[in-house]
Amino acid sequence: MAKLAPSILSCDFSRLREQLLAAQAGGAEVIHVDVMDGHFVPNITFGVPIVKAVKKILPQATIDVHLMIETPRRYISEFAEAGADIISFHVEAERDFDATINLIKKHGKKAAVALCPGTPVEFVSEIISKLEMVLLLTVNPGFGGQTLLPGMDEKILKLRREIARRGLRTEIEIDGGVKEENIEYLASRGASIIVAGSLVFSDEEAIEEKVRRLSLKIK
């Protein structure tokens, strides 16, 4: 059904290598990297140096870079060269979707767009066929550890139905507010990649065991 993509937003950066290796040992194949610029969202996280570090630590992993930044097209090449495998940019931060998608593809990377909770799926209906993935933010962007917003399950289902109706293979990634009690339900709504940050990195259960257990739940 779905793959788990641990988000490093909630990891202990003084133990980044150890925690990434534990996540991979638990079966994680996709690592989600939340880039925030303090303008598109009221928080600053990390950028190209951390993408390079994650790629160096886990060269076999799929590095899934979520750009919560203004003017994302200006930075696509840097993130591509740093080791990103999937690059998601926010449709609320870009006007020329085609130019940005084409630039990601020119670098041989998977192109994706991200939608804030308030942005309807219809906003991307004209470009879905050009995308490998659509990221649905299921919390308002900026911080980990939030609660899943109401109605997001219906939004996932609506996008899943639109992709199916058009016979496309575009993946749906959901990001934000994923917890033990909702992860299986969200996978059943049609999400094929499920991002989890605080659920994976913020409690005492061993990361390897946690990733293995959660991955089995949504497999």
Ligand code: DX5
């Ligand atoms: C929001 C971030 C978070 C993060 C996951 O801007 O994108 O959604 O990836 O955070 P958790 O899993 O802790 O809600």
Ligand code: ZN
């Ligand atoms: Zn994210």
